[in-house]
Amino acid sequence: MIPTRAADVVVVGAGAAGLHAAVQAADGGASVLLLDADVRPGGQYHRQLPVEFGAVRPERAHHEQPAAADLIARLARHRRVTQRQQVTVWAAEPRVGGGALLYLADVSSGRAVDAGVIAAPRVVLATGAYDRTLPCPGADLPGVYTPGAARALLQGARIVPGHRVLVAGTGPFLLPVAAGLIDAGARLAGVLEANHTRGWVRRPRAMALAPEKVAEAARYTATLTRHRTRVRAGRAVVAVHGNGRVESATVAKLKPDWTIVPGSEKTVETDAVVVGYGFVPQLELALALGCDTEPGPDGSPVVAVDDAQLTSRPGVYAAGELTGVGGAVLAAAEGALAGLATALDLGTLGERGHAARASAWQGARARYRRFADALAAVYPVPDGWQSWLTEDTVVCRCERVRYGAVRDAVTAGATGLGTVCAATGCGRGRCQGRSCGAAVAGITATLSGVDGPAELPDPLALSARPVDTPIPLGQLAEDPDHPE
Incomplete structure (x- = not known):
C-alpha cells in the first residue's frame, strides 16, 4: 500500500x-x-x-x-x-x-x-x-480489577464493579477510584495503601509545587471521611479467595520492604478487589x-x-x-x-x-x-511483594503461567527476560505482556540475582514487538469481509 x-x-x-x-x-x-x-x-x-x-x-x-x-x-x-x-x-x-x-x-x-x-x-x-499489576495468590479470580479498569467502568459506563469493594495497592490514584466508588453507591470494605504516606511530611516543597493536586487529594479524602472510611497505610492485599469469583481477601501489614509482618494477616469479606501499584x-x-x-x-x-x-x-x-x-x-x-x-x-x-x-x-x-x-519516592514498589507468591500463583493470566514455572526456567539458566518468556509462555497471550511484563521482569531479576530489571540483558523484551496492537489477520490481508 x-x-x-x-x-x-x-x-x-x-x-x-x-x-x-x-x-x-x-x-x-x-x-x-x-x-x-x-x-x-x-x-x-x-x-x-x-x-x-x-x-x-x-x-x-x-x-x-x-x-x-x-x-x-x-x-x-x-x-x-x-x-x-x-x-x-x-x-x-x-x-x-x-x-x-x-x-x-x-x-x-x-x-x-x-x-x-x-x-x-x-x-x-x-x-x-x-496499570502496574502485581500477582498474588488468587489475583486471577473474576472480580479482581485494576484501578484503571474500575475507573473506566465508573466514568465510561457508570458500572460499579461490586457491592462491597476492597481498594488496595499504592499511589495517589487509589483516592479518586475509592471516592468514585462511594459516589456510585458501592460500599468499601477498606482502602489500603501499601506505603506509609508520611513520606510527604518530609517533602513540603514538593507538595507546594503542586497545590492543585494537594487540594484534589483533600477533596477525595473528605469524601472517604464523610463515609467513615479511612486509608490504612502499610497494608496490602496478599491473597484473594473465592469459588469461581472473589469472595474474600487476605490483608496484612507490611514491613518497609513489603514483606509481611508475621501474624498480621486477616480475612476481609468482599465481592470485588480493585488493586494496582502505579503505572x-x-x-x-x-x-x-x-x-x-x-x-x-x-x-x-x-x-x-x-x-x-x-x-x-x-x-x-x-x-x-x-x-x-x-x-x-x-x-x-x-x-x-x-x-x-x-x-x-x-x-x-x-x-x-x-x-x-x-x-x-x-x-x-x-x-x-x-x-x-x-x-516515585513516596510510593516505591520494593521487591518484598515477591514473598507473597506461592508455587501455584499465576503470574501471567493470559497463558496461566505460574510462579514455579518462572523459577524453574531461571534455575535452568534462562536469565534473560526474553528467554524466560520463551521458556514459560509469559507474554504470548492477548495482552502481549502488558499486564504481567513488569512483574515477570521483577521476578526474573530477583531470581537471577541482579539489582532490578534494568540489569537484565534484555529488559525491554516484552515492550519491543513488530506488531504493537493485536489485530485480526484479515486486517493484514486488507480483507474487510474477513470474519471476526
Missing part, C-alpha cells in the same frame, strides 16, 4: 498529552491528525460517558477537570484538526527525512473495516501508560521507531526527550506518561510543548510566537517533573 500524507503532524493518543499537543500544533499553524483507539477523546483521566447514555452534558463526567470538556469541544471545531477515534496504530517505522510511517487499523465494532499507511512528517507519541509507560511504538530510553523517576524505562519533547529520532516527539509517569497536569504541559515544537520545526510558527506560548508550559513542566520525582 502506498503511504498517504494525512497532515503535518500526527498525534497518537487523545489523553491529556495528546489533546494539548494537537491544539497547540494546530494553533501554531500546522494541520493535525489526532488518532485514538477509544470511542471518545479524553483518555483515562478525562474519560466521558458514551453519547448513547443521552446525558445532557456527558463531557462533564469528570467534574474535577471541567476545562477538559472545553478543550475537547474546541478540538472538535478546529479547522486544522482531523480526529479519528477507534483507530489503532498497530505498527510504525522511521520515515526517511524524519517522522514515521504509521500503520493504522480501524477496529470499530470489533471488526477491521479500514486500513491504511500514512506518512507523518512529524509525530507526537502520547500513548500513556498501563508502567506504554513504550511499544517508541521502541518500534528506535527511540532511546532512560531510567524514569521510579527506575523503570521511559522515552528520553530533550527540552522540546523531541526523542532521539528526528521528527518524533513524545509526551505524557511514556516519558515518565507524573499525572495529567504534567502530561498536558509536555503535550503542549511537543505540539508547539512541531509547529516551530515545520515553520508554521515563528521563534517569537513559540517563545511566548511555551514559557508558561515550561514552568508547569518543571514544577510537575519535580513533583513526579517526589511521587
